[in-house]
Amino acid sequence: MKSVLLLCAAVLVSGCATGHLYPVQGPLSALTPAPVYKVKMGNGDQISATVANGEVCNGTWLDLVQEDPTAREMAADWDLVYGKGFFLANVLGKAGVARSMLTCPKGLTVNVEFNSTQGVAKDSNGNVFKLTF
Numbered sequence: 001m002k003s004v005l006l007l008c009a010a011v012l013v014s015g016c017a018t019g020h021l022y023p024v025q026g027p028l029s030a031l032t033p034a035p036v037y038k039v040k041m042g043n044g045d046q047i048s049a050t051v052a053n054g055e056v057c058n059g060t061w062l063d064l065v066q067e068d069p070t071a072r073e074m075a076a077d078w079d080l081v082y083g084k085g086f087f088l089a090n091v092l093g094k095a096g097v098a099r100s101m102l103t104c105p106k107g108l109t110v111n112v113e114f115n116s117t118q119g120v121a122k123d124s125n126g127n128v129f130k131l132t133f
Helices: 002-014 075-082 086-090
Strands: 018-025 037-041 046-050 056-063 098-103 109-114 118-123 128-132
Touching: 018 075, 046 098, 046 109, 056 109, 075 086, 075 118, 075 128
Parallel strands: none
Antiparallel strands: 018 037, 018 128, 037 046, 046 056, 056 098, 098 109, 109 118, 118 128
């Protein structure tokens, strides 16, 4: 399955290598205007996000497989962002879904799950984001 996601990542890198995180719940969603953070797919399995004050958070992604005991950890976040039942219908067990934990220099962490066009993220400050590529 990693090859499917590598292909998706290659398409992203060659065409639209960036995405955006839009806060939908949590402290950042209450700000006017709400901040929008940039996400970049790098070489191979690298992913990064630029958050508040230009801080760059980095990580690597792995395929999310249904057999993983933690595969449902972000199910509520997918359903919050895309609608009730979205996770079961479109994410769990589907090929081409990946997960990453981004770590930031100042201690913030951002959990991200995505496919080639969309995803969700949740940071350690309680913000939930919609991810689009």
